Amino acid sequence: MFGIQKRKNLSKSSYILICTALVGLLGACSNASNPTNESAESLWTDIQEKGTIVVGTSGTLYPTSYHAEDSDELTGYEVEVLREIANRLDLEVEFSEMGIDNLLTAVDNGRVDIAANDIDITDERKEKFNFSDPYKHSYGSAIVRSEDLSGIETLDDLDGKKAGGAATTIYTQIGIEHGAEEVIYDNVTNDTYLRDVENGRLDVILNDYYLQSLAVEALPEIDVVVHPTLAYFPNSQGIIMKKGEDELQEQINGVIGDMLEDGTISDISQQFFGGADVSVEPDIDIEE
Structure with missing residues (x-):
């Protein structure tokens, strides 16, 4: 194969070098076409090592992600939910503001670790990304x-x-x-x-x-x-992250579960949604 059989006088040392190169090439191809869960583990490990989780959000969507009046402070329902999640994971949180149309791309290319901006959980998106459990x-x-x-x-x-x-x-x-x-x-x-x-x-x-x-x-x-x-x-909304980031997803879901159980998310919801608890499903007739 690859011309080796045609060159019968090939030296033993050269043969070894060629075979070694081929093994390395095949191994690289195998790794590229068959990704493992190591990437998911490495992102969570990287976040822990940095001590910071980077969150993509718009900063213009009231009341979920916006700037308080006459202030540069970013706040909102999902912003405060994310702050509490980060706090319970012993992390700092860094928000990266961008247009809504850029959020999914930013997650996919690693510009941000996760994104939250009233992002609907759909079957189509779940094929391409991991989602947290819903909190709205x-x-x-x-x-x-x-x-x-x-x-x-x-x-x-x-x-x-x-x-x-x-x-x-x-x-x-x-x-x-x-x-x-x-x-x-x-x-x-x-x-x-x-x-x-x-x-x-x-x-x-x-x-x-x-x-x-x-x-x-x-x-x-x-x-x-x-x-x-x-x-x-x-519909239901959650935090979105790159496909295969299962360890990160597990860590976030554990905290969301605790916050739903202890009423923290309900309290944050009522603060930003005029007393309404968006963490529970509404009882209303829906047009099909």
């Missing part, structure tokens, strides 16, 4: 104009409507599937979305019910409402 449960709603609900009663009425959102979200995909014209925004704050519904640049914003309710409540001067009857897409 919700469903989809819609922000529409107050005067006519933007002509929307059901999801079928999205056909031909202009729906605003980030490119990679589940809600943008739901709008597209029901015939909406997508209008893509890059990591803008809530007031931009809401004013564009009010002024007609958009007809609707599809997103999480709790997030939308608080956004509308926080900006009462903008003439929009959360749709009073439209409820769809029951």
